[in-house]
Amino acid sequence: MSALPTVSAAESSSAAVGRVVSGGVDTSHRAILYLEDITVSFDGFRALDKLTLTIDAGELRCIIGPNGAGKTTMMDVITGKTRPDSGSAFFGQTIDLTRLTEAEIAHAGIGRKFQKPTVFENHTVFENLELAMKTDKRVRASLRARLDSAQLDRIAATLDLIRLSGEARKLAGLLSHGQKQWLEIGMLLMQEPQLLLLDEPVAGMTDEETERTAELFKTLAGGHTVIVVEHDMEFIASIADVVTVLHEGSVLAEGSLDKVKNDSRVIEVYLGR
Ligand SMILES: Nc1ncnc2c1ncn2[C@@H]1O[C@H](COP(=O)(O)OP(=O)(O)O)[C@@H](O)[C@H]1O
Ligand SMILES: [Mg+2]
Known part of the structure; x- marks a missing residue:
């Protein structure tokens, strides 16, 4: 229903x-x-x-x-x-x-x-998730814009789900x-x-x-x-x-x-x- x-x-x-x-x-x-x-x-x-x-x-x-x-x-x-x-x-x-x-x-x-x-191997795990969420696909512009708390929460929840909370600041290439x-x-x-x-x-x-x-x-x-x-x-x-x-x-x-x-x-x- x-x-x-x-x-x-x-x-x-x-x-x-x-x-x-x-x-x-x-x-x-x-x-x-x-x-x-x-x-x-x-x-x-x-x-x-x-x-x-x-x-x-x-x-x-x-x-x-x-x-x-x-x-x-x-x-x-x-x-x-x-x-x-x-x-x-x-x-x-x-x-x-x-x-x-x-x-x-x-x-x-x-x-x-x-x-x-x-x-994106040269970006961190966190940034990869941030870029995936943003509608503006230009990497520089997207990463400069501030995240609101709901967006931060979503990234944190996703990091948790995919078990990469401990690697958030690591470069994806590593x-x-x-x-x-x-x-x-x-x-x-x-x-x-x-x-x-x-x-x-x-x-x-x-x-x-x-x-x-x-x-x-x-x-x-x-x-x-x-x-x-x-x-x-x-x-x-x-x-x-x-x-x-x-x-x-x-x-x-x-x-x-x-x-x-x-x-x-x-x-x-x-x-x-
Ligand atoms: N672009 C294409 N051009 C010609 N043959 C293709 C193309 N894509 C797939 N095929 C053929 O179609 C059949 C199914 O392929 P595919 O869907 O990749 O199978 P699976 O993923 O189950 O292994 C195969 O025989 C493959 O060679
Ligand atoms: Mg296949």
């Missing part, structure tokens, strides 16, 4: 398609993301082949599948980097992702973390690989996305960093919707609720990890090799 965001007359009159309500995605039907019959071809090869997938608000969804299954292409479609040849992609009930630019999609509340961390990954997740969080897409987040992490990342993701779920693509099955087992298995551009199996692990087709194309 969540309250719907207030919609002004001007907004509601153009509500049919493509409306962007920043921070007010209409998830009154529980689902936050709908992909239906999405097809993406590269020179005739179907990277996605009528992919249909629904994600509920607050879910922590794991996506697994062999190399080339279309996992990254799916994220490219959701974030507007790749346009589908056909099919529909909606964020909430009203936001048609196939009509928006990458920047508009980010602004609407979808944040993506790529595999390789992209932090962090470990795992810490850089957490910092980048923190930078995404400063933009207050509702949906977070994380592509192979624990690749290259130590076992301890991987365990801490699992805890972080479990903390984020609920308040955010999180979609994680990962190959590390131990990590998946530690966070999994619903798991979706992609194969040749569409959903091969979906359900609890136990269910998909015992699916003979999943064993054949992915787990059994």
Whole structure:
């Protein structure tokens, strides 16, 4: 019974398609993301082949599948980097992702973390979070402007969440690989996305960093919707609720990890090799 965001007359009159309500995605039907019959071809090869997938608000969804299954292409479609040849992609009930630019999609509340961390190495951890929060992307101008107490509180809370409170004054370039990954997740969080897409987040992490990342993701779920693509099955087992298995551009199996692990087709194309 969540309250719907207030919609002004001007907004509601153009509500049919493509409306962007920043921070007010209409998830009154529980689902936050709908992909239906999405097809993406590269020179005739179907990277996605009528992919249909629904994600509920607050879910922590794991996506697994062999190399080339279309996992990254799916994220490219959701974030507007790749346009589908056909099919529909909606964020909430009203936001048609196939009509928006990458920047508009980010602004609407979808944040993506790529595999390789992209932090500002010559700035401190604190400054990285500060820059991620600011709308003025010119580094000098942003860092000169004073932070108000609410902004300081948000940075402190994020530092705590990503377990970098003790490293706030350290240059980001001096962090470990795992810490850089957490910092980048923190930078995404400063933009207050509702949906977070994380592509192979624990690749290259130590076992301890991987365990801490699992805890972080479990903390984020609920308040955010999180979609994680990962190959590390131990990590998946530690966070999994619903798991979706992609194969040749569409959903091969979906359900609890136990269910998909015992699916003979999943064993054949992915787990059994
Ligand atoms: N820009 C592109 N041009 C041509 N082929 C691509 C492109 N992007 C992805 N592909 C192909 O599409 C298929 C799916 O790739 P991808 O989505 O990266 O899979 P995954 O992330 O599951 O490993 C692969 O066969 C890949 O080679
Ligand atoms: Mg990939």
